[in-house]
Amino acid sequence: CAGCGETPYAKLVTQLFGDRMMIANATGCSSIWGGSAPTTPYTTNAKGQGPAWANSLFEDNAEFGFGMYIAQKQLRNKVEDLMNELKAVASDDVKAIAQEWIDNKYEGEGSKVASDKVRALFGTDLGSKEANDVLAQLEDHKDHLVKKSQWIIGGDGWSYDIGYGGVDHVLASGEDVNILVFDTEVYSNTGGQASKATPTGSVAKFAASGKKVKKKDLGMIATTYGYVYVAQIGMGANQAQTLKAIKEAEAYKGPSLIIAYAPCINHGIKTGMGTTQRRTKEAVEAGYWHLYRFNPELRNEGKNPFILDSKEPTASFQDFLRGEVRYTSLEKTFPEEAKELFVSAEADAKERYASYKRMAEMQY
Numbered sequence: 001c002a003g004c005g006e007t008p009y010a011k012l013v014t015q016l017f018g019d020r021m022m023i024a025n026a027t028g029c030s031s032i033w034g035g036s037a038p039t040t041p042y043t044t045n046a047k048g049q050g051p052a053w054a055n056s057l058f059e060d061n062a063e064f065g066f067g068m069y070i071a072q073k074q075l076r077n078k079v080e081d082l083m084n085e086l087k088a089v090a091s092d093d094v095k096a097i098a099q100e101w102i103d104n105k106y107e108g109e110g111s112k113v114a115s116d117k118v119r120a121l122f123g124t125d126l127g128s129k130e131a132n133d134v135l136a137q138l139e140d141h142k143d144h145l146v147k148k149s150q151w152i153i154g155g156d157g158w159s160y161d162i163g164y165g166g167v168d169h170v171l172a173s174g175e176d177v178n179i180l181v182f183d184t185e186v187y188s189n190t191g192g193q194a195s196k197a198t199p200t201g202s203v204a205k206f207a208a209s210g211k212k213v214k215k216k217d218l219g220m221i222a223t224t225y226g227y228v229y230v231a232q233i234g235m236g237a238n239q240a241q242t243l244k245a246i247k248e249a250e251a252y253k254g255p256s257l258i259i260a261y262a263p264c265i266n267h268g269i270k271t272g273m274g275t276t277q278r279r280t281k282e283a284v285e286a287g288y289w290h291l292y293r294f295n296p297e298l299r300n301e302g303k304n305p306f307i308l309d310s311k312e313p314t315a316s317f318q319d320f321l322r323g324e325v326r327y328t329s330l331e332k333t334f335p336e337e338a339k340e341l342f343v344s345a346e347a348d349a350k351e352r353y354a355s356y357k358r359m360a361e362m363q364y
Helices: 007-020 029-034 058-089 092-103 108-119 129-140 156-162 164-172 218-223 239-251 273-285 296-301 317-321 325-333 335-361
Strands: 021-026 052-056 149-155 178-183 229-233 256-261 292-294 306-308
Touching: 007 021, 007 029, 007 108, 007 149, 007 178, 007 239, 021 029, 021 058, 029 052, 029 149, 052 058, 058 092, 058 129, 058 149, 058 156, 058 164, 092 108, 149 156, 156 164, 156 178, 156 218, 164 178, 218 229, 218 256, 218 292, 229 239, 239 256, 239 292, 306 335, 317 335, 325 335
Parallel strands: 021 052, 021 149, 149 178, 178 256, 229 256
Antiparallel strands: 229 292, 292 306
16 A cells, blocks of 8 residues: 555565575464565665565465575585584685674674675685685585575564464574564455554444454563563654664674564545654654663673563543544444543553553662
8 A cells, every 4th residue: 555654664674684584484474565566665686685585375485484594504504514624624724704704693794794795706726626626615605605684574464463472482593583563453455454453442343333452462471581682663753763773682692683664555545545654753752652662681691681662641541542433433333431441541552651651760
């Protein structure tokens, strides 16, 4: 859809890491706009390098992406074995190049620099048959020299709901994978059914009289592991926080989960889909959506790992709700229920913000 809140996040991530990025994409809106011609938010750099992309089933995308990561990890371990073999039979200058690759195996930019030096050796004579044989094997594995940035992406229907078991399994693994959730608060691609991400009072298919229970807090569930990097972002609300969270998550040597607020055509935005970035800003100002980062590495510095990036709400929560048909339609069809549910929705949002604030103020 024109003005889709999901695509800007995909564009940004590929601008940052696309030349070494592998993507497992859950079936849904993101697999449609991600895998369709003639337009796509994914791009290539000046060298023609861009992400490797594959779409899996709705219910097993996290496992699918994890498999991609495990395969890549195995192949790069083989490259490390070959580097050690090369060190045993090559000259000192070649040994230094092999050691530099080993030292930067898990570093995104560092592995690029080291890999370029290795590639420069291909086709040259290293002075011995043993060294040349190892170099030939390394050339066969040249696609696995640079550290890959593994991303598993999809909507909230997949991540909060049908595919949640897989998401949880991957986060619990402790492995270096990144999960990006486009949170539209409904099953967008199949007509706007309620999901576990749908907030109190919102109208959706299977919640025609408004969702009666509060939204699942996927981010907080993930923080309980203690070793998962977690962030909630909203590009239109705070571009700097969005960029910082994505870069921190990718650099973190462990699992990461980023939940991105994505206004959707199913919201019925009264100012139109051309204002989705502004709506994200308004959502944060009203306390409807909250921005935070949970970085386990800060514990090692004696700091609180939880950083609340949202300020105290300054705008009317109820006015924000009335800017979208998914809420105002309830006032027309079930006015009494709407009144109760809107009050409940605001109370839920305030309670959530208060709990985040307490976490951010904890002493470590």
